[in-house]
Amino acid sequence: MYSQLSATTSPYISELVESPLEIEGEKLLYYHSATREFQLSEQTTPEDIVSAFSLYTKKSPNFGFAREDVWIAFIIENPHTRSISGYLQFDNPIIDVIDVYYWDQEDHKFKITGQTGDQRDFSMRSLDSRYPNVFTSLPAEQQSFFLIRLNNGGEQFHFGLSFQTSKTILEQDHFHQFFFGIYFGILLFVLLFNVFLYFSMKEKLSLYYIGYLFSLGILQLSLNGFGKEFVWTNSGFLANHINPLFASMGVFFLILFVRSFLQLKKILPKIDRSFVIISYVVLLNSVLSVIPNAHIYYFSVLAINVITLLLTLAIIPVALYAWKQHFKSARYFTLAFLVLIIAVSAFVLKNFGVIESNPFSDYGMQYGSALEVILLSVAIVDRFKQLREKAIKRLNEVNEFRKRINEELEIKIRERTREVVQQKQKIEGQHAELEFKNKEMVSSISYARRIQDAILPSLKKLDQSLPEYGILYIPRDIVAGDFYWLKNIRKDDQNYICFAVADCTGHGVPGAMMSVLCHNALNSALDEVDQVTPGKILDKVDELLKEDLSGTENQIRDGMDISLICWNTTTQEVFWAGANNALWIFSEHKDTIREVAPDKQAIGWGENKTPFTSHAVSLLPGDTLVLYTDGFADQFGGEKGKKYKSRNLKNYILNLQSSALPQLTDQLSEEFSEWKQQEEQVDDVCIMTVRLF
Template sequence: MKVLRDSFIIGFLFVFCFEVQAESESIDLTLLQNKPIHLSQSMLVLEDPTNSLDFHRIKSIESNLLFQKIPTAKEAFNFSYSKSTYWLKVSISNPNQHSMETNLVVSYPRLKTLDLYLESKEGVKYVPSGYSVPSNKRPYQSRFFVFPIVFSGNSNTNVYLKVNSPNAINLPVQIWKQKSYDRHEIDDHVIQAIYFGITLAMIVFNLFVFFILKDVSYFLYVLVVISTSVAIAIHNGIASEYLWNDSSWLDQYAINLMISIVLILFLIFMRTLLQTKIVLPKFEPWNWFFVFLQIGLSIAYIISFDTFIKVFVLSHTVTSFWILLIGILCSIKKQRIAYFFLLAFAFLFLALIVSTLRALGYIPTNVFTIEGPQYGSAAEMMLLAFALADRYNTIIKEKEIAENRVKLNLERSNLELEEKVKERTSKLNQTLSVLRRDLDVAKKIQENSILIDPKLRNALKLHYRYLPVTEVGGDFFDIIHLKDSSYRIFIADATGHGVHAAMITMAIKGLYDPIKEFELPPHKVIEIFNEEFMDNFVSLNSLLTAMIIDIHTESKIIEFASAGHPSAVLIQKGNLKLLPKTGRMIGIKKQSHYEKMEIPFGTGDRLFVFTDGAYEAFNHNEEEFGEDKLHQLLLETIHLPLVEVEDTLLKTLQNFQNGPDRQDDLTILSFDL
């Protein structure tokens, strides 16, 4: 039975081959320089449609088999989608006395089975590869399939490759000097790094623009760029080298599925960017038809790969034609942005067509048809970025036109308003009295928000002054008992003063109250507070300084963190120490870092915590009182009770100003430790 089966196979292969038996050309390694030698013109090919032959059987009956030479193969073989197994054969000679280190490279990453057999005088060496073999078990780590081969001196070696794959079978086979290929790989990684670096820059920049303008076109563009770059990474083997290295399912299915995702996102992006629902309303149902076509074929493709693969690949071309057609029609309607879109997609379309035709076997496999999609996607990505930049400029111009119109309308309105001012003045006066009453209420509310429990005041020997410039101010403080012998002091100063600053203090209180009892060090609490403020009130365009101080009376340690707040003063044994800033102001940047600081204190020490109103006082000559004078005053009054120290400070500030009212809110907290 075995003899009959072998005879059947031999007969079948004999009929299948259309040329007489060919002899392979021997490759002379002395011709191998810095550039590779393409082996496809020298290799012989045997197709095994039964997928039953192995190397030993081929060798045992080789004289009866017809290996054929394919004259159309120049840089690579292209067998498209085939269920057959292909055997490739070439003879390589090394007439030199010294051995030569080479790399046999198949620069196409989607081959499931790619086994190498080396037949020399030392015997037969078998090296399995292909994406069915995990990358860490292949002979060489690369995005392509690389076989390091050392050819002995004065040797002649027969090289066989066994190839089988459910994907399109493309075989660009090259032989390199090992050092030359190592250099080539470095250059290749630089090119890939540049491409994906540009991609990342485009993603980050357009995400930033999206968050500023809230224009969904920029977000869709980011999704298109991400999906396209992932498709390119799968196409050129980067994904299987770095993202997954042992998933034959993804290697088989991922590229066509990702192309469908790219096309779906491109269709949605096109609808938004070109406003096809308004410009081409009759074509709108067809846009959704192609979206659902890609979704449906993706599902069918996963269910039955062999049945739908060619239809699936063909649908990519048809959908691309449709997107190109919509771009042309919008350009005919003289949509400015459509010109950029059409030119950008033309590059991607050309790259996709080239890739599809190569996969189906209609055009040869070479460097251009393999690397073309990556260059096409790079051009498409840059041109679409120009399109969005032009859209941004258009938005700015439209805004300027609108602002000019508003300005003209305002000028006309001003004339009308002047006539109404007199009659409304009396009403405003009435309203002013109401506002005064409201301010009095607001003042009481604010004063109640900073009331300190008398027990805390006694425990900390606290005296304080809170003096807003107007009825309400922008200073805020809070003191709580954490646990055991630990107390937490919080002080903040919003920019400005008056009602606006007072409203900010209410926001501060609302954010601080839920987190003030967290058993975290001050710098962590202030980081959380900054994050919450940025998330909730960044639109207010307001900044504030803040400081959190934890006093541990049992361990005699002060922990603190300062967000740009004036340095608190600790007086120890007649010496003055500052509790400096440990980070930037609240409201400047999310994820700000604040240093952890601590300082020891002893019995009899004094601590003064204040806002900048305690020293930012100016006289008639625009001279500032300043921190140095404040520090000197605190040292000179060390013998006085805290209440008298504060009275002395207020009187000194008043004398220094000599007439002008205070320019800023003033808060000072004084502690005898």
């Protein structure tokens, strides 16, 4: 059987003497579809394969980072007198697509015997194993011709091929499980150890190393087939994109670790900036690696392999320089990366097809990375030890300095104790005098408060004049610059109720003195105006206040902001005017806020002043008028110590406007206290709410 083929193509015939049978590269014919696609049809024969394919010349098949299909063909001869069943196994767990065909000698055509690969469901594998495999049977005393299509989508394209029985595969898996169990156990131990270091010392260095270890562990799970076998068994997307994604994330965290451990920003600032740029490039590559586009994916795979190799080479001289700068922990760091560079170089060069597949290039990555993470953990501990020793040395220096200072202080204290006793007696006398004067001052201010309270409208007068009202009045000091005012007047057979909220310049005693002047000016102005309109009243108050504050040489630049309402109870008309303070109208029917803007000028001092504007105010039953000063909105407080702001005050009143006004006043008082908390009150607070209809 295949006598003609055997005579002309004997290099690619493998004789099955015992299992497992390793099918070496020199026993393969191959066809790389990089230039022209190979098409398998019903008419394709083994002779067509032999004429179109080329003999592979290396021991281990390796096609670098090829994205196109690769076809291989080979013959297995079974010299035994019995048929043998087994599995064709590929020892690269991340080959995406594998289609296995055999030549049916009875039907004289190629038939598919199995499909598997990293991009296909794990259940399609003939035997549960981390390596892709396909079941086949070798007839007794015959040659079996196999044709296989492979595609790895741009990832490292190398593999070993063998024919094995289920027994030998399981024996092999037991060894690999033991080997990788130790390897992943080391990674897990070092990971948990660094988690403990991070929570114990709160060092970002350990956090960066945790990110590197986690990314390395996921990458190794994927590269060695355990991810496909146990985690993402049915996800082709994860199986394809996990490798470049976590390779990029591992390099990203490694760069952060190197920069932090070697303190590059301090000893090599230019190199540090270069590493920062590379970290951004790697982070961008991690994003590219998950984009479902074949060209972008291929670029990300190729890029991370090149960056990993070059970066590993670049870290060594940087670590040696740090060691030269008496950074002792760099010795472990340098040794770790010397070990890693050998392992990574062998792994990457195998991926590029530069070196053959062998036990070191196949498993050197595991040996090297395991030893590297152990050495880096030792380096981290050594670094923390040096920091501790340096801290102890510094503490001893501080204690010695403190001891010397204490001795000097004791001498000075003894010399000055006598002076202090004398000064203490003098201060006690001054303190007693100040305390006496302070009591007198507080007593005077408290009496001034009683005078100021006397000029404010009484509750009886407010109850008789206004249908419903609420007044929040919180002076910053004992006396205040803010005040509220109300007066009834009859003029031209019309009855008027005028009320206002005013904010005089300053607070405390100066503000209180201004409030008395402004209060008297309001009373006088209301008696002197010919028309009871708020604009006319404010013009007159402005005139009277200027006269009171003017002097022969210096003019006092003080004044008053005010919001003034005149309610004609005969005609039920309402007019308003404001100096810097606006009027808010809350409508319970529309659940809205109207704001009437004031004239942007104060009562009293000012230049280029214009007459104040009277605004007619239309009200619906239940509408609430709000006259206010800026003390509430300007108060600092809350969790972040910021101003309350008028916008928040509007919204708070809007949510409670349907409440009775006394209740609303109580809630505003509680809100102010909760907001202010331990902050100092910055200004007087006065808010008057009124419902006229």
